[in-house]
Amino acid sequence: RAVQRKAAEAWSKLREARKAAEAAPEDREKQRALAVQYYSMQLWDRAAEGFERLLALDPQDEAKQRAKTEEFLVYLDLMRERVDSAVLRAESFQKARPESKALPQVLYWKGLALMRLGRTPEAVTAWEETIRRGPKGDYARLAKEAIGKARR
Numbered sequence: 168r169a170v171q172r173k174a175a176e177a178w179s180k181l182r183e184a185r186k187a188a189e190a191a192p193e194d195r196e197k198q199r200a201l202a203v204q205y206y207s208m209q210l211w212d213r214a215a216e217g218f219e220r221l222l223a224l225d226p227q228d229e230a231k232q233r234a235k236t237e238e239f240l241v242y243l244d245l246m247r248e249r250v251d252s253a254v255l256r257a258e259s260f261q262k263a264r265p266e267s268k269a270l271p272q273v274l275y276w277k278g279l280a281l282m283r284l285g286r287t288p289e290a291v292t293a294w295e296e297t298i299r300r301g302p303k304g305d306y307a308r309l310a311k312e313a314i315g316k317a318r319r
Contacts, residue, residue, distance in 0.1 A: 203217075215247065237263075254284070
């Protein structure tokens with residue numbers, strides 16, 4: 168029952184977010200809320216479409232949210248098995264935002280994508296960079312585990 172109630176609430180939130188976004192297609196916050204709701208429900212394709220729309224609405228990053236949106240898109244590409252795109256997005260993120268606090272997780276995801284492509288040495292390099300960029304974070308721990316598995 169609790170699971171059913173949560174699912175019903177999530178779908179209700181989605182309907183509300185979709186209605187609000189459709190009523191105001193140029194409103195960045197309403198578009199972001201819809202993309203985030205899709206993301207939270209693991210509707211990866213819809214979430215990616217929403218975040219791409221958000222980037223198009225704010226090409227100059229007036230809302231100062233472009234980095235977070237780009238970060239989401241790396242993960243979404245990975246989840247949608249678009250691993251080549253995930254690698255390219257991660258590299259673009261790394262080049263554009265070398266000091267970002269999100270870089271360790273983006274690098275970790277890049278390593279996962281590279282591993283899925285069978286590019287193990289490059290994956291290990293990405294994970295080593297993850298550790299260098301955020302040695303005490305959760306992604307460093309995950310990167311260390313991934314390196315261990317990759318070397319077996």
